[in-house]
Amino acid sequence: MDFHPTEEQSAAAGLAARIFRDLATHERLAAAGTGSDAELWKALTSAGLTAAVEEVGLLGLVLLLEEQGRTTAQVPYAATCAYGILPVAAHGSPAQRAALLPALGSGEAVATGAFPGHGRITATPDGRLTGTAPAVPWLRDATHVLVPDARRALWLVRTDAPGVTTSPVETTAPWSAGRLTLTGAAAERLGGEDAYERVLAGARTAFAGLQAGVCAGSLARAVEYTSTREQFGRPLSTNQGVMLRAADAYMDTEAIRVTAYEAAWRIDQGLGAREHALTAAWWASEAGKRVVHTGQHLHGGMGADLDHPVHRHFLWGRQLDAYLGCGSALLAELGDTLAATQEESA
Structure with missing residues (x-):
């Protein structure tokens, strides 16, 4: 590897x-x-x-x-x-x-995905979709949406097609999100039976990589601030408590990064990666949340300023935590996946 x-x-x-x-x-x-x-x-x-x-x-x-x-x-x-x-x-x-x-x-076309699906969308045999996805990231920019139906088949839908309605939705991070409503909308099937799992694993890995960057940016801002901000005649970064929190945040960021790299490498090599993508998503959700909180806390009172650049990292980190799924749900899915793998190999 x-x-x-x-x-x-x-x-x-x-x-x-x-x-x-x-x-x-x-x-x-x-x-x-x-x-x-x-x-x-x-x-x-x-x-x-x-x-x-x-x-x-x-x-x-x-x-x-x-x-x-x-x-x-x-x-x-x-x-x-x-x-x-x-x-x-x-x-x-x-x-x-x-x-x-x-x-x-x-850039003539922009895509997004109504993931995770949770069975909200149904499809007829001839590819007519009906249902609602309450918050789709970057839907306001999109010309095409990749939609999983209740059977986990994948469909491509144009946002300007008859039967497709979009409306703005505000999320924690400014992701130009929207609500997607389909009423008998025509769609094109994409891929076969295994396409959903592969696309989901790839998306989880990609957004975990995005979270690694969000965390790295938050930590870099915190390091710069605590290295220049002085208290009682010395930089905040010389305080043991600050150093320990920054070190923990660094280790969490590296864990997100390396698990995302491993999952991405396996997918690129055509290897099984469902559990690896879930692991990356779990680290991105749980550890990412810790890191962006740390980045904000290490800014002290400045971290409470909604206009401060570090607050944007906080919003993105929390949005990615919510988008990837809470840690307990990801762990439950990972456990089910590992148990199923052991049964198949027994």
């Missing part, structure tokens, strides 16, 4: 870091409100960083999403790649790949 990035993955991550650093500034994020930054999205797609995901794979995407998370950049990058480019590339028909991949890569 080799987590070292390839030359192409390193180059893509470096370019993404530069674009996010230059354009996802505190001032631009504040001006964007709860919407997406259209100029930043154009910069990413023009640089080929969306289309490149098909080549750099899921591990490459995790590296790219870490850079997005460090700056909490408000663009539909994670959703378009995890629910658009990678699923269509892996499970789409030749016609679907030809029609969608160029458009997704150029």
Whole structure:
């Protein structure tokens, strides 16, 4: 198992870091409100960083999403790649790949997913979908939504199709989310019976990578603040309590990162990865929550300022915790998966 990035993955991550650093500034994020930054999205797609995901794979995407998370950049990058480019590339028909991949890569089309499904959507044999997904991330930007039905089949739905209604929903983080209502909407089937589990594992891994970046960015801000803020004539960072909390946050961030890397590597290699993706999601949910709380607490009174940049990391970390699923539910699913694996091998 080799987590070292390839030359192409390193180059893509470096370019993404530069674009996010230059354009996802505190001032631009504040001006964007709860919407997406259209100029930043154009910069990413023009640089080929969306289309490149098909080549750099899921591990490459995790590296790219870490850079997005460090700056909490408000663009539909994670959703378009995890629910658009990678699923269509892996499970789409030749016609679907030809029609969608160029458009997704150029930014002409934007994808998201109504995940997790929880059986809210039903489908007729001829692909007519009915049901509601209460909060879909980046739905307000999306042209296409990947929808799992109650039988765990996957369907592609256009947001401008008859029978599709979207309405804005505000979530903890400003993710341009929306409520998706389907009333006999026409859809295209994507992939076979195993597509749902594979896409879900990939999405969990991708969003865990995003959380690793959110946590790294929060911790970096806390380190900078406590190293320059003095109390009783010395920097806050010299206090043992501060050092211990920062060290714990660092270890939690590394645990999120390495479990996401492992799950992504296994998926890229075509190996079984359901339990590995669940492990990454659990670390991202449980440890991510701890890290962003620590980042805010180490800022002292400044951490209570809703306009401070560290508060945005707090909101993203809590949103990702909720989106990936609470720790107890993920552990229960992981336990069921491991038990089923043991029964099959017995």
